[in-house]
Amino acid sequence: MKIVKTIDEVRSIVKGWRAEGLTVGLVPTMGYLHEGHASLIDASHRDNDRTVVSDFVNPMQFGPTEDLASYPRDLKRDAALAEAHGADIIFNPEPSEMYHEGFSSFVDMTVLTQELCGLSRPVHFRGVCTVVSKLFNIVKPDRAYFGKKDAQQLAVIRHMADDLNMDLEIIGCPIIREEDGLAKSSRNTYLSDEERKAALILSKSIFAGMDMVKHGCTTAAEITGAMKKLIDSEPLAKIDYVKLVDVATMQQIEKLDRPALCAIAVYIGKTRLIDNFFTEDVK
Ligand code: AMP
Numbered sequence: 001m002k003i004v005k006t007i008d009e010v011r012s013i014v015k016g017w018r019a020e021g022l023t024v025g026l027v028p029t030m031g032y033l034h035e036g037h038a039s040l041i042d043a044s045h046r047d048n049d050r051t052v053v054s055d056f057v058n059p060m061q062f063g064p065t066e067d068l069a070s071y072p073r074d075l076k077r078d079a080a081l082a083e084a085h086g087a088d089i090i091f092n093p094e095p096s097e098m099y100h101e102g103f104s105s106f107v108d109m110t111v112l113t114q115e116l117c118g119l120s121r122p123v124h125f126r127g128v129c130t131v132v133s134k135l136f137n138i139v140k141p142d143r144a145y146f147g148k149k150d151a152q153q154l155a156v157i158r159h160m161a162d163d164l165n166m167d168l169e170i171i172g173c174p175i176i177r178e179e180d181g182l183a184k185s186s187r188n189t190y191l192s193d194e195e196r197k198a199a200l201i202l203s204k205s206i207f208a209g210m211d212m213v214k215h216g217c218t219t220a221a222e223i224t225g226a227m228k229k230l231i232d233s234e235p236l237a238k239i240d241y242v243k244l245v246d247v248a249t250m251q252q253i254e255k256l257d258r259p260a261l262c263a264i265a266v267y268i269g270k271t272r273l274i275d276n277f278f279t280e281d282v283k
Contacts (some may be wrong), residue, residue: 022049045086061127198236221249240265
């Protein structure tokens, strides 16, 4: 496996693969890889002849008060994990390689980004859409892999690819959790021991919400109310949002009369964590 730093080199390697008639999968990440990322690399390795993992902490998707500077980075460790799961290239550009001087073109989206994380992170999805479009143009993959952990991001990317006629398949992969239920995330490394214990309240409330749906509850306020009560019982937790939205529009709904996403964002101390479930996945 090769670590590649420039766009030209990625293009030239992918061109060689294409000349041999090989298919290509792309797994976009911000690095500090864990088993959640590994599951996407596994899926790409299974579906495609070659897999490119991008490893880039994208400055454009961070707000001015967010954790860009402190975001964890470890390229050596990432390379070992990606290789073990079948990646052929790690693309790890410097910000200046992705955003040259005078960079001034953006990909933005309206409706789907107005709820949930879009409310508390106003510049986030413009940064995500722009960088993912760039990665699609650089790698030109047959398929790209995204985790359901970032459910709104997955919906936004699907919508963008459809709106802009991007010629690839977007594959959504299940959330990978720690043994005790906490969704795996590079940001879990910010948590102290005490906060790590408190963070379990996210998955507990997600499982409680799933249980209510499973038992036939269709009133959004009842489900989110019970989940909020549970989260509020944890002194270190501060709710950003707990919402049920239509999966197609990401707009809030009152009744579970269509496929819905239940999404939460909660601060544990200074660390903002997210989790969710799709009602369609509740059996
Ligand atoms: P990130 O590096 O956090 O930007 O994530 C890169 C990709 O990995 C995104 O598509 C995420 O949704 C996905 N991902 C992150 N954590 C998990 C997880 N616990 N389970 C499944 N996918 C994940």
